[in-house]
Amino acid sequence: MTAQPFVAQWGILGCGWISSEFAKDISFPTTSRGTTDVSHAIAAVGSRSLPKAEEFIKKWCPDGAIAQKEGHVKFAPKAYGSYKEVVDDPNVNIVYVGTMNIAHYEDAKLALEGNKHCLVEKPASLNAAEWNHLVSIARAKKLFLMEGVWTRFNPMMLAVQKAVHEDDVIGEIRCMYSDHSMDVYKKRPDTDRLLSAELAGGCLLDIGPYPMVWTMMILYRHPKNQRTPAEKLGSTMMKYHTGVDLATGFTMTFPKLNAIAYCTTNLLSCVQQKQNTRIVGSKGEILVHGYTSRPTGYTIRRFIDPESEGAKCHPDEEVKHDIQGFGLYWEADEVARCLRDGKTECERMPLEETTMTMKYFDQIRKEGGYEFLPGLEKVKSE
Secondary structure, eight states: OOOOOEEEEEEEEOOSHHHHHHHHHTTSOGGGGTOOSEEEEEEEEEOSSHHHHHHHHHHHOTTOSHHHHTTSOOOOOEEESSHHHHHHOTTOSEEEEOSOGGGHHHHHHHHHHTTOEEEEESSSSSSHHHHHHHHHHHHHHTOOEEEEOGGGGOHHHHHHHHHHHTSOSSOSEEEEEEEEEOOOTTTSOTTSTTTOTTTTOSHHHHTTHHHHHHHIIIIITOGGGTTOOOSEEEEEEEEOTTSSEEEEEEEEEETTTTEEEEEEEESSSOOOTTOSEEEEESSEEEEEEEOSSSEEEEEEEEBSOTTSTTOOBOOOEEEEOOOSSSSOHHHHHHHHHHHHTTOSSBTTBOHHHHHHHHHHHHHHHHHHTOOOOTTSOSSOOO
16 A cells, blocks of 8 residues: 655745635645655645635635545645734744745744744845844744745756766856846836835846855855855945945855855846856866756856867757656755754755855845844844
């Protein structure tokens, strides 16, 4: 007899685009990605408007997620007109926070104070102080907490990481160039979440986490770096007339590797999908395809003579991977396993690394002169 999978019973806060992608992704059959040990149910969906929550369920998950479709649990998703009702639903054992960036801290806090595990979309908060407060609550209550940097769980990210860290495909790492950008300038109104100061907009916190995650996974987590933080962080920022960052670049040095990361993010141009990230080593380079957040393949270029300057390369080696849906289910599966195993944090996305990256973002904002409007930060660093 086949063992029953552990079922993560999700309460979804927020009915926007990312929540819809999450609901759709955890409704795909788990076997389609080779997963049999865990599954997912949608127990509740919350919005500040009950009709909106009802419409969300009707449109995206009328039969629940895959565990409900396969009969592993018997309850149907419930719609609520408040987030607290979602947290209080007895069928919810973990809350997914898919609300606006400015609300992540308060909504995650609501979940944790309601004694529910929590996966909060990136950015986990507006600053490191807010995140540290969430961590203190989670640890005091022995609850699971994780920032939803889904790219960390993408098979292409993990394949590139293995190629660099374990298989020595490109030799000693030298440089990494990573960009994630969107061409919204003069195409969206100033009230848009990316351009509005009232919504803590800008590229750094919204799409900047993606070049940052490549830096963390490839350089910071390189075995020879021994989880040593970047020695130096330098940045440049260009601001929009609303006060948010329109373009930001930052460099990070890792002396144990003699390597440097050049990261860029802007709202002026589209990301280059044929090469969103380039990782250069002593024996070759890897070019990552797709969106920086959602890699779908990569190219390996091996140098014919690594000892020569301007080395010529062997023919490109292409690796591709088709993704069903959006790709949030790998992250959700790992969260489910953590819950099943009684873990309060995930090794691949530990609390400490979110603390580290939020401190980096705090420093970059300070160097760029980007201050949030009064009242947006609920906890501030002293």
